Amino acid sequence: MLWKAVLPVAFIVLGIRVFSLRFIEFDKNDNHFVVSVEHVVFHFNENQDDDFAYKFLRVRRSLREKFSLKYLVDLEMGRTLCGKYDEDIDNCPLQEGLGEKKVRCTYIVETQVWVTKFTVLNSTCEQT
Template sequence: MFWKLPLLLGLLALGPHVCSWMFEDVRKTGKEFSLCVEFALHHFNEHQPDENAYKLLWVRRSQRKKYSLTYLMDLDLGRTICKKHDEDIDNCPLQEGPEGKKVNCTFIVDSRPSFTQFTLLSSTCQQI
């Protein structure tokens, strides 16, 4: 029994990299994936203390957990000149100069599109 402990600790240390076999690539333009991206971006903007909205710049990774509707995505976001609650953030210009922040975020979103229900399971972001 004790010989299993080092193996378990090793797997815990590797974290999400060990579980990457559970996800498969999906099209970035797929309807369900696009809805999850929209939800993740909205959640990011709503929980950001910044007054300005961020918009999607690039989808680095688009994956779905096998046999489920849980999506893993790496997104590059850019700070716009628009406020969070403005109508058309997608067409809003990016901030330039020192205020022009960009972040890379990894989101895991569970979706139930038939019920229009989304749940953010994980979110990590870092400035780039």
């Protein structure tokens, strides 16, 4: 049973380590990155069977591929009281008690901001 919990974490750590060879640190306040994180959260909510929305809590780690707008984003999201199609998810309170859920996801997303195109190349999520 323990290996089921350790294995996904090991893949995330190994994946981040391999990608760090071609990815570099960058300014997390970069507009392209901020919009990419918003898209990743939207993508996550769209692909969940859950009726409740998850909102961005924090970026655990982020890297950018050298000479491109391809990002590796390791982030945490929490389940809110709002539905996933509600207007203002960012200001929605998190669920507590039995409904409380948090997920940690690692995404690789390619951004083409000049045409407002985002492509999720890879994603891995696990509940924390």
